[in-house]
Amino acid sequence: MSASLEKGVRVLKEVIDAPIASYFSSCVHCGLCAEACLFYTETGDPKYTPIHKLEPMRRLYEQEYTLLGRLKKMVGLSKPVTDAELGEWQELVYNSCTLCGRCSAVCPVGNDIVYMVRKFREGMSASGHAPDGIKGAVNRTVTIGSPMGVKLPAVKAQMKHVEEDYGIPIPLDAEGAEYMVMLSSMEIINFPEYLGAIAKIMKQAGKTWTLCSTAFEATNAGMQIGNSDLARVIVSRIVEGAEKLKVKTVISPECGHAYTALRWEGANLVGRPFTFQVKHIIEVLGEFQEQGLLKTEGFETDKLTFHDPCQLARRGGVIQPQRNLMKMVAKDFVEMPDAGYMNWCCGGGGGASAIEEGEELRLEAFKKKKSQLEAVKPDRLVTACANCRIVLEEGLEHYQMDIPVIGLTEMIAEHIPDQTKSEGA
C-alpha cells in the first residue's frame, strides 16, 4: 500500500533516458501518430493521439532534466505533475494503448512512442494508477503462477488429455531437451489444441522438447502493467527453469506480449544475457519448414486471411515465416489491407484486454479490424496470438460477423500426417 505520486515521479526520473529526451525534443506536434492509432481513427477523439498520452511524462522530463524546463517550473510557466493528472491519464496510457507500435512506425521524426508509453507505465504503476484488471492479472501471476489463475495440476490434466487424444507423450521437466515449450493460460484453458499441435510437430521434426513444471506460463502481466520489478519476478521463473533443464531454446507460445517479455525484455529484466535462445513458435515452425522438418499434406480450401500480432510482426521482426506457413496449407490465402508490418492491432494487446472498463472503447476500436476484414471477406481468420484470438472473437461476436478465428500452429498441425493413429487429424 505504498504507491504514491513521489514514488511514480522517482521511477520516471529513473527510466527517462537519452532516447526519451531525444524523442520529446523532436516532436513537432504534427499529429501523424494519431492517424496510425486505431483508438483515434475509430473514435476521432484527439485525446487518443499517441504522443498526447505521454504529456505528463514530457513535462516531468522537461522540468527535471532540462535547464529551461526547470526555469519554467520555477516561474510557474510549467505546472508540476499531480496525482490527479496521472489518474486522468490512466485511461490514455492503458485502456487506449495496446503498445501496438504503429505510431512508432509512422512518426516522421522517428520517435519510438511505444517505447515511451512502456516507460511511462513504470511511473503510472508506481504511483498507483494502473487499472484494476491488469493489477489483478499481475497479482495472480505472481502469487498463483498465471494471470488466469492456472496452476500446475491444471496443466498436468491438459497434458494427460492431450496424451490420450494424440497418443504422443508430453515430456515434463526433461533435462537436456532442445526445446522448452511455454504456454499461455489462454492456451491451457481455451485452446488446448495448441499443446497437441506442438506434440505432433515436434514428433515429426524429431526434436526433443519439454514442458517445465516451475515455468509453464509465458505471459507477463508485470510487463503489461509496466513494472519491471514484478516483470522480473515473473520472467526469472522461466530463466531459472530453462537453465535448470539446460535447454537450448525456449519457445514462446502463440502470444505476442509473452514473446516481447521473454525475447526482448527478459535479459534486460534479469540483468544478464540469456544462456538460451528465445523463439516464437512461428519462428520455430518457419525454421522447421526451411529445413524440411515440417511436412504437411492437404490444403484448406476456404478463404483464409492472417492477422499479424503486433508484438510478433511490427515489434518482433517475424513477418515472413507466418506467410510461408500459411501458403503451405492454404489454397486461398488473402492478405488484409495493411497486413504485415503495418497491420492494425486487434485492440486488446498490451494488457488492454484485461481492463474491464475499457471494453466499450476496445469494441469501438475494433471497427478498424472489422473494416480490414470486410475488405477481403475471409471465411476464417488465422492468427498466432491467443490474446488476439480472444479479442478478435469478442469483437467479431459483437459485430455479428461469422468468422471463426484459429491459431496457425494448430492449423499446421492438422495437416501433419498422423503417424500413430490410422485416421488423420
Place this chain on the structure above:
Amino acid sequence: MNEIQLLTWVRGPGLDIAVGIFLLGVFWRLFEIYSLGRKKDLSASRSAAGASGWHTIFRRSLPPEGMVKKSPVSYIGGYTFHIGLAIVVFLFAPHILLIHSLTGLSWPGLPSQFIDLAAVVTMAAMVVVLVDRINKPVKRYLSTFGDWFTWAVTFLPVLTGWMAVQHLLLPYTTMLALHILSVEVLLVVLPFSKLFHAFTLFGSRWFNGQVNGHKGVAV
C-alpha cells in the same frame, strides 16, 4: 537608430550574438539530451543492428505507405515548405556568399527569379500547414504556444527576405535589416524550442532504427 545603423548592427554584433547563442544552445542541448544515456540492450539481437539506425534516418524522410492519403496536407505541405526553405536558404546567391565568408565553402546558386518563386511557394505551404493546424482537431488539440511561436519565427525570415527583394512595404535597407534580425531571432530560439528537432530528429530516428534493427524488423 537609423536603418543603416540597424543593418550594421544586425550584420555585426547582432549576428555574433545570435550565432553565439545558437552554437552555445546547440551544444548545451545536445549534451543535455544525449548525456542521459541508455542501458545496454542485453537481449540477443536477431541480426546485427548494423546500419539500420542510419537507414531509418533516411527512410523516415519518406512517407510510410498509405500515410500520405491519411494526412495529405501534413506531408505535401511539410515537404514543400521544408524543401522550399532549403532552396531559399542554401541556393540564394547572397546566402551562399555569407556561408562562404564564414566557412570558406561555396557552391553555385540559383537564378533569383527561381528563388523568388521558391520563397512564395514556401510561404504558401507554411500558411496552408498553419491553417491545417487550426482546422484539424488533432493538431489544434496538440498545439501549444510553442507551436504557433515557432511557426511565426520560421515564417518571418522568409517573409522579410522576400519582401526585401521585392521592395514591399519598407525600404530595402530596413527590410534587409529586419530580415537578418528575424534570422537572428530564429537562431536564438532554435536550440530552446521544438525547432531543435532539426538536430534531434537524427538521434531519434537512429535510436528507433537501432532498436528495430536489433529486433530484425526491416524498416
Place this chain on the structure above:
Amino acid sequence: MHGPLIETLARQGVTRRTFMKYCATLASMMALPPSAGRAMAEAMASAPAASKRPSVIWLPFQECTGCTESITRSHSPTLEGLIFDVISLDYQETLMAAAGHQAEEALHAAMAANDGKYLLIVDGSIPLGLDGAYSCIAGKSNLDTLKEVAKGAAAIVAMGSCAAYGGLPHANPNPTGAVSVSDIIKDKPIINIPGCPPIPTVITGVLAHFLTFGSLPELDQHGRPKAFYGETIHDRCYRRPFYDQGKFAKTFDDEGARNGWCLFELGCKGPVTYNACATVKWNGGTSWPVESGHGCLGCSEPDFWDGGGFYKALSMPADPLKLAGKAAAVGAAAGVAVSFVNRGKKSAAKSAHETTTLADLEK
C-alpha cells in the same frame, strides 16, 4: 519667352529650345507632370533683375568643399551652373569675392533684407565638441551661426552627407561631436541632398522646384527628395541582370570584372543605397562609379562610413564570428555541467529505488 536668363543663355550659345528641354528633363526626373517643365522654364526665364532674385545663403561648416566642387566644377558653361543666374547667391565663402568683415556684412545684409524668405544651403556637419571650437567662422561657432541664420530662412537645404547626416566627421568615434543640420534645427523645413558629393542635377532640380513652386518636393523618411532618392542604385543598375543570373566579379581584374558582371561580391552597396547615380550619372552623363568598375560605397546613406568594409559583400557579416568558438565551448561546458547534474539526479532516483512488491501497486 523672354527675360534676363534667356538673354544670358543666348549669349552663351544655349538656345531657348535647349533650355526648355532641360526644364522638361528636370521635371520628368522629379516625376512631375509635363506641365511642370513649362512652369519651371517660365519661372526661371522670367526671373527678375539681380536685385530681386531669390536670395540664397550658403553656409559651409565642417566640410571638404567637395559639394561646392561638385556643383561648380563642371565644364563651363553648364545648365547646372546657369541656375545661379536665377538666384542671388548672397553668401558663399568659396565663390564670393568678398572676404572677412565684408563677407560677414554681406551675410547680415542679405539676412536683414530677405528675412523669412531666403533659402539657406548648408554643407558640412556641425561640431558640438568643445563648445563648437572645432570649426568657427568670424569668431562664432558653426552651431551659433547656423541657429542665427536659420531663424530667418524660408527653408534649409542640407547639401551633402555631412550636412544631412553628419557625414565623415560623424564617423565612429566622431571626435568633434559632429551632427547634422536636422539634429539642431527643428522648426524649419529641411531638405537633405545627401551624397559625398551629391549629384549636381539633383541640386539644381531641387532649387528649380523651390523657385517654381515655392515649396519643397516630396521627401522620404530621411528628408531626401523622393524624385531622386526613390530607388536603389541596385534596382536601376545596368549590371542588375548579372546579379539576377548569379554572375559576379570575384576580383577587380578577373574575367567577371572584365565582362562587366555584378560587383555585389566586391562590396557594392548598391542594394541598400538610394540615389540617382545609375540614371543621372556624373560629369554630364559620362559615367558613374559602377560603370567605372567600382562598387557603390553607399555615400548617400546615413553612416555609410561605418557600415562595414567597402569591399565586403553586403551579405557578409561586418565582423568575423570571433565569438563562435567560445560560444560553442561555453555551450558544451554548460551541457556537460547540466548532464552531470542530470546523471546525479537519475542515479539518486535509481539508488532510492525500492523493489516493488505486489502491495506497492496499490495506493
